[in-house]
Amino acid sequence: MTLTQEIQVILFKPQGSIDLEGGTALSEQMAAIAPQPHQLWVIDLAGVDFMDSSGLVPLVTGLKEARQSGCRLVLCNVQARVRLILELTQLDSVFEIFDTYEDILSTVKNNSLVLAG
Numbered sequence: 001m002t003l004t005q006e007i008q009v010i011l012f013k014p015q016g017s018i019d020l021e022g023g024t025a026l027s028e029q030m031a032a033i034a035p036q037p038h039q040l041w042v043i044d045l046a047g048v049d050f051m052d053s054s055g056l057v058p059l060v061t062g063l064k065e066a067r068q069s070g071c072r073l074v075l076c077n078v079q080a081r082v083r084l085i086l087e088l089t090q091l092d093s094v095f096e097i098f099d100t101y102e103d104i105l106s107t108v109k110n111n112s113l114v115l116a117g
Helices: 018-031 053-068 080-088 101-109
Strands: 008-012 014-020 040-045 048-051 072-076 096-098
Touching: 008 018, 008 048, 008 101, 014 018, 014 053, 040 053, 048 080, 048 096, 053 072, 053 080, 072 101, 096 101
Parallel strands: 008 040, 014 048, 040 072, 072 096
Antiparallel strands: none
16 A cells, blocks of 8 residues: 655745845745645745845745755745845755746656655
């Protein structure tokens, strides 16, 4: 008998800038949902054209809380200016970054995305 665990995807789609104001809004959205094991948190950055250092705080905090809860947090659709910030801070090696949301779903569907736990 094979048991499968359904993965619940939680999608966050911040818009505009993730600076002090935008970062606070993202933090509030993420705090409203308690991370659970077998959840996949996706932060789709397609609508984000700017991020500063204060915008990194909710991403790092969210990643830490997700990992502590046995859930996974990934980024997708990272625009060039935002990717540069992640690279300069070397956070691009800390976060799992996918090109598109569809890439994440196909990875999950192919069972090659294994949830931490």
